[in-house]
Amino acid sequence: MKRLISIYICLAADLQSVLGVDLCATPIHGCKNIPRLLSKDDYSIEFGDQSYQNHSxxxxxxxxxxxxxxxxxxxxxxxxxxxxxxxxxxxxxxxxxxxxxxxxxxxxxxxxxxxxxxxxxxxxxxxxxxxxxxxxxxxxxxxxxxxxxxxxxxxxSTQNxxxxxxxxxxxxxxxxxxxxxxxxxxxxxxxxxxxxxxxxxxxxPTFIAASWVKQKDDPDNEKIYIFFREKNSDTNPEADPWISRVARVCKVDEGGSKQFLQNIWTSFLKARLICGFPKESLYFNRLHDIFVLEAEDWRDTRVYGLFTSSWNSTAVCIYTIEMIEKIFENSPFKGYNKEIPKPRPGTCTTNSKSLPRDTVAVVKDYPEMTGWVHSLHHAAPFYISSNNYTKIVVDRVQAADNKTYNVLLLSTDTGNIHKVLEAGSEPLIISEIQLSNNSTIHALKLDSKKKKLIVGFSERISVVDLQRCQYNSCAECVLGRDPYCAWTTSGCVPTVPDGIQNIVDGNISVCPSTGIEQAKRTKRDDVSASAVPSTTVHSVPLDVPFYLSCPIDSYHAVYTWRHEDRTSPCLQMHSDCLHLITKMTQKDYGDFECVSTEKDYTKVVKKYQLTELKIPVERNIGTTISIS
Missing domain, CATH: 2.130.10.10 (YVTN repeat-like/Quinoprotein amine dehydrogenase)
Known part of the structure; x- marks a missing residue:
């Protein structure tokens, strides 16, 4: 118990050191573990009818x-x-x-x-x-x-x-x-x-999802995979009360013979689904949602699991059907110490009623595997967040380079959607689509062909266009690393074969060289000239407080203020960066620039010029007395 408490204290004190990631609780510029862009719901259509509820x-x-x-x-x-x-x-x-x-x-x-x-x-x-x-x-x-x-x-409707x-x-x-x-x-x-x-x-049990994984070359060996969590039989106070599971049954299973397990699965096996940090024995044990992304080769079919923990964090772990099958095909049976009978328990056969009693008896009494199903990124979850995610779907998107990339679409408990890019071992949170004010999302459905996400709330249905490309320059379009969007002569548009992208690392060197040449001709060589804003002039009197503001275009960028040869950090207020002047002095007049820096791309977001406002001083008109 003391060990468990110490872990929780450590987590509360410093999540970064325990989990190895920086979990930003609120949108802070320069933080890579939050959405890069925050977008209002101006690119969704809604069906609303207050007379119909529970659109789940x-x-x-x-x-x-x-x-x-x-x-x-x-x-x-x-x-x-x-x-x-x-x-x-x-x-x-x-x-x-x-x-x-x-x-x-x-x-x-x-x-x-x-x-x-x-x-x-x-x-x-x-x-x-x-x-x-x-x-x-x-x-x-x-x-x-x-x-x-x-x-x-x-x-x-509240029952599982x-x-x-x-x-x-x-x-x-x-x-x-x-x-x-x-x-x-x-x-x-x-x-x-x-x-x-x-x-x-x-x-x-609490059942989460079931999926039929097709095998074109061997349909009689096809399985139905069931994902659920169940009550932990370990009553140790340090043990989590729930265990996440994957189970499977054969599609052709007709149950046992009249003498043994009639009308009961003869192929049911289950294994523990692990998501967490095996070295630290720290796990996200509560499975909440599953999405199965089919592949041409059934072995490569991916399973995306959404898990929560007892310390209020959410994680996504990724598995393949091949990894799951290796456990079912090779692991010992938990608690069974005799020689494994043949055919191996769980084997698919078109005549399950004729299976030997010894084989079926192992399924009946020892259906759990000793081995655990670990995630693709074995040492840690693919993605960890302080957001409370509730649903997950995954889209396979073909980019301009003709490669396909997976994009995770995660719903939050406050009614928003996060787009997360899977490109390598590190996730990139592309954007947050803000659909609601604290409404719960009950269901997600993906139309991958039309690139639409259908979102079910209690009070309405929203349909989100996943190809809305809200980037203003080639550099910003490329930095977004959004597989749905590419830069063309028409701007940032839904991906086309000849579009400009760099999904893997967002390197803006792929952009036309004219933009780089323009940047070199600016008064600051390190600031891009693409869409340099006009200067806003303010006349401000001496000795008064004043502040300047610029919008945050990307939360993955770092914002600073430049004034003459001095720089000062951004004071973030929600979605704006402020520069506060507590009392105007002569040195506070002149030109100010709000500059964002993201990777190798630096741009001026806002330009100001402060000039002194002269306030007329009233003269005291008195009586002049002349003495002669």
Whole structure:
């Protein structure tokens, strides 16, 4: 316990020394661990309707239709016309006995299943599912069939659940009881047998995500990966109460024989998912969100995990399916000391009912791997922040150099989006898109083809254009290292093949040489002449306080004030840099420049000239007395 307390004290006293990074709590210029740019929500479109709440379930289909699950309805949003159509009203008020709970029908599941829109909701604490077919007008949907939704939808929208459709089957995790108990991952419907988990395979789990990883060359060996956290069986006061997990089941698993594990997964294995500092035994143990980025080779498919810690920091760790598979294929089984039977427990087979009892018995009693799944950047998380992130999606962007770069899109608990570049081992926080004032983001969906991010709040849906390029010069466009943007003769525009970029290190030497030649002809050789501002003149009297201000264009730059041969640091006030003069003297008059320096790029942001304002002195007119 003393060791744990000492770690927390150390973290509180000096996060930089423990975590190896400088976590800036607020936007401070010159800090590399905050967004480079802060952008208002002037490049998002919004769909708002106060009568619909809980916009937490989004389904984006290939026809560009966005379906939104709300309270008592399913909405269809047209992102071009900004129209909202209620395609399926699902209000259960008056149809249920409300004596034991609310009658509200909150939509919790929306999937494309068997070529239909499949929708499930809480249905007044009596979960129900509907398969909908388009009407003649295609503006609404008609009920084709309905079925009991227990085990697919939770009884309450606050209860944990997830769903997945894969190769014609529907998988889900939702409680079987109204109190939230009997929460398991199951195959609930489709062309294969219904199967579920053994009761002792997870302790009070919270399911985060499930993903089907396709193997084109070997479809019978495809797995469904399940990500969750569960209660830690270690009751030591120093142990974290939660452990993050990755589990897998075979897509072709039909359960065991009638004599042993019938309708129970025969391939279920789980392993601990590690995110943190292994040398210090310091971990972010609470998995909060997962995004799986598919690759051409299934082994290279990346898993991005969003974790939190007990010391109020958030981390992103990256894994590959190959790394996860190595643990499942090679690690010993925790607690099992005998010779491992053949075929190895967890092996996929098209006839799981015929598996030897010894193989299936290991899965039943020892499903956990001894080995841990470490992250791609083994020694530390890829990204650590003091922001409380809630959701993550990742976009693969092709840059002007024809290489692809991954951009992490992270939502904060205050309703903002951070764009984080993954280029090498060090993250670059490109920008913060400010969408809301302290509203919680419930859902994120990415349209990678159109480069749009769909953001679900309780009160509205926002659609963010990820290709909004707000850079004013070639140097600034290149320094931004934004794969979505490149410099052309038309300015900084959405990336085109012949555009100017330098994503890896933001070296502005790739910019046209004319800009460099112009800089050499300025009165200060080290200051770029691109877009040098005009001079603002102020006349100020002596002996009065006065201040100058310039805006912060990039929080990764360092700002200073220059006056004659003297320099002074910027006094930051929110998004501005100030120069305070407590009392004007003669030496305070003249020219001032606010200068930003980022890497090799220096520019004048604001220019001022202070001149003395002469205040007329009133003369005392008295009576002259002449004595003769």
């Amino acid at each position: 379930v989004l389904l984006y289909l290939e026809d560009s239709a966005l379906y939104v699950g709300g309270a008592n309805s399913v909405l269809k949003l047209d992102m071009d016309s900004r129209n909202i159509n209620k395609i399926f009203p699902l209000n259960t008020t008056g149809q249920q006995d409300c004596s034991e709970g609310p009658c509200e029908n909150v939509i919790t599941v929306m999937e494309k299943f068997e070529d239909r829109l499949f929708v499930c909701g809480t249905n007044g604490q009596k979960p129900q599912c509907w398969k909908l077919s388009p009407s003649v007008s295609n503006q609404s949907r008609e009920i084709e069939t309905s079925c009991d939704g227990t085990g697919i939808s939770p009884f309450s 659940s997830l769903s997945l459709t894969a190769d014609g089957d529907l998988y889900a995790a939702a409680p079987l009881e109204a109190d939230g108990s009997l929460l398991e991952f199951r195959r609930k419907a489709g062309k294969r047998t219904k199967v579920w988990m053994h009761y002792n395979w997870a302790s009070e």
